Amino acid sequence: MTAVRTTPPPPGPVRRAELPVAAERRLANGLRVIAFEQRTGPKARGTPLIAAQLLSTLGAANEDASRAGVAALCAALLTQGTQTHDATAFAQAVDSLGARIDASAGADATVVSVSATTPAFAAAFALMRDVVGAPAFAASEFERLRTKAIGDLALTYSNPSALARLVTNRVAFGSAPYGHPISGTRTTLAALTRDDIVAYAARTLRPERAILVIGGDITTADAFALAEATFGGWQPAAPSANGVHPDAPPAPRARVVVVDKPDAGRTALVAGRIAIARTDPSFISATVATAVLSGYSGRLNREIRVKRGLSYGAGAQLIARREPGVFIASTLIDHTKVDEATTVTLDVLQQLATTAPDDAEMERRKATLIGGFYRGIETTDGIVGTLGEYALYGVPLGDLQDYVPQIEATSGEAVRAATAASFAPDPFVVLVGNASVFIEAIRSAHADVTVIPFAELDLARPELR
């Protein structure tokens, strides 16, 4: 028997994917349609699935904060019946096709998505058109989902990490558009009426403000023809109204906001600040910087979990949106280790803002983004979602081909500069946990500390109580 090697064999030559090329058209009613065909061939197992996504280009950030939750409730109601199918009939119609039709509200868009097997798709797509163009908004459904939304808040608030994210948005944005909770509060949800939902839908779900992405096991020509046949007759219900005029977000400020929740199992820690918009020229550099910080082998997890065992995991996220969104580093820790984890987290950010990563680290962290990108487009839904995000933010559709070269071209110095400009200066810290265990240590290490008992927390207010 030959000796078995004791070092990893090197990689073979790099392989590249042949990616689908998206085409686009605009229908007469103003709807922008983007289509692609998934690649199959010999030894390329075809999946008989087609998927589509319709994005309105107004989202929860555009809702009136005193009606927080209207976008989310509107989206939830879209799939609870149309003018031809009540909620039960609609659910049965979707399930009978083995289809999935979902709607959700994000900060910048309401997204309605559909996927189905090839023979079932045309029928599923027609149901999705009715979701967008002829929703029922039945009064009984409105009451039911509003009650459910209020009930769901209890579950969200019982989860320290979920609650910390809601608090983070208020700390970062205050009364500006991304500050209020998309899920609403007990007060705002209780005040909503069905008319609010109808008005919100009329303002946001309009062909001239929407984008349709469709692709998978279908030719581009067939996809365009199906889009025309299905959505060509969609006309908005009423004249378009202007959106609200938002406040500007507060300037970044180094502060610690503690929500004291003595029954929390562990403390959720979030550190961050307002960073950049999706179209910012530094987006690619900031994305690579986030990759340097995040992931199992990223700097935050190495320092917090691997080196010190303070947590089961730590990571970072850049939420780049139409307007500048947040960068956050987050972890979930034992109450007794909050002070140490906070210091380590902030030190990691400052370190990256000061010193450019070396070439070896840059290569590894870029590889994570490139691999993640290819995996993201392994499924039909994944390609639809990627193209939908590009279209929503005005990113060229050719980025499907150009993203990988852009990542490869990013330097360590660009990563340091993006961190110094957008992540590291004056970060806030949000802590949701049993404050009595750690508050003394936090107060001695930080000048600006606010403690809010959970009972006094009010996410409807920019000041949080």
Add this chain to the structure above:
Amino acid sequence: MTSPVTSRAAALTVAPIDFVDRTLPNGLRVLLVEDHRVPSVSVNVGYRVGGKDDPAGRSGFAHLFEHLMFKGTANTATETIDRLTEDVGGYNNAFTTEDITNYYDVVPAHFCETILWAEADRLAGLLVNEANFHTERDVVIGEYDQRILAEPYGMLDELVNREAYTVHPYRLGVIGDPENLRAATLADVMHFHDTYYRPDNAVLVVVGDIDLDATNAWIDRYFGAIALPPGAVPRVGIVEPPQTTERTYTYRAANVPLPALEYAYHIPAATDPDAPALDVLETILGMGRSSRLYRSLVYGKQLASMAYANADLRQQPGLFGLRIVVSAGKELADARAALDVELARLSDEPVGEDELVRVKTQIASAVIRSRQTYNGMALALVRAAVERDDPGAVNADLDRYAAVTAADLQRVARAYLRDENRTVIEYLPA
């Protein structure tokens, strides 16, 4: 204008997963699928060891092992697998169930040989010392704190296993007991590796942008060199006696937002001919908004905020779980009564033809979705090989579901969803 989609065949045709199946002289079973859609490859190594195989007084060992397998070998430093996956643009992870410990790596295709070497290397020999053993044990206990203690309904799965089984080791669950883990020694760890981490106790699955000949040569070189140890792998032979009376357990904790209830019924193993009917029952009760529990409890009567059904089919007899979380302001007793009505319907009335066709379409579509990715295909092969000793089942499953009749469903509901065959867990706010 002609309708563009009618020109396509109306019937759903699904390409089989075209796998090559062979067993090395040392007993390692190898399943390969060549597919060139994306320049990526999924490597899964599934070991026939899970929570049920934990040694006495060492509950949580299989899961602890899942962590220790990342700590390095004689040839590699700790976290080498992470560097060889995440740092080249892939990812890896592992999970432990009652029956399987599965390690999976998804990497760019040109790293296929590298990752095969690394998986063979950690099968052949693990390097654990007191320091990394203690560190990883603390991480596992931290995971227990996070997943079981901190999550509002985190303890429910543990309670279901613990209360539904009286003697079978499924009763100890997977994540284990922090006290048992604290009592473990390094010698225990090494003995566990020698016992279960051997080639004849593993299944290697490779799916993706590969050349079959080259991949087989790498597998022969790296995995084929591992010796087959003497003796046989120990197997759990304990048989849970039939349950004859309903049991109820009430749990209270401060972080439970709303009361929950679970019914857990004993069901046969995944290989049993009744298994497809149990999956169909799960779908009828709990999959999607047209499902019976959703329409009755969540949507209709609004007594529950969530309602789940789960045919937890395992290598040895498993559990059929029904779980509800009561809506705010509603009574657990009322929600439970509504659940009982739905259970009685399954035994009393045959399922109608429309509903049967619908749930079969739902199942087929879900199976197709789950196999879109290389890793999804690989995982299906691992599970079929370990849980059912039949990887070919992945291509027979859709036909097995299609063959289920309304009479089968009624018979199976009557046979298993009986009060005296269940354990009731009431999960309540303190």
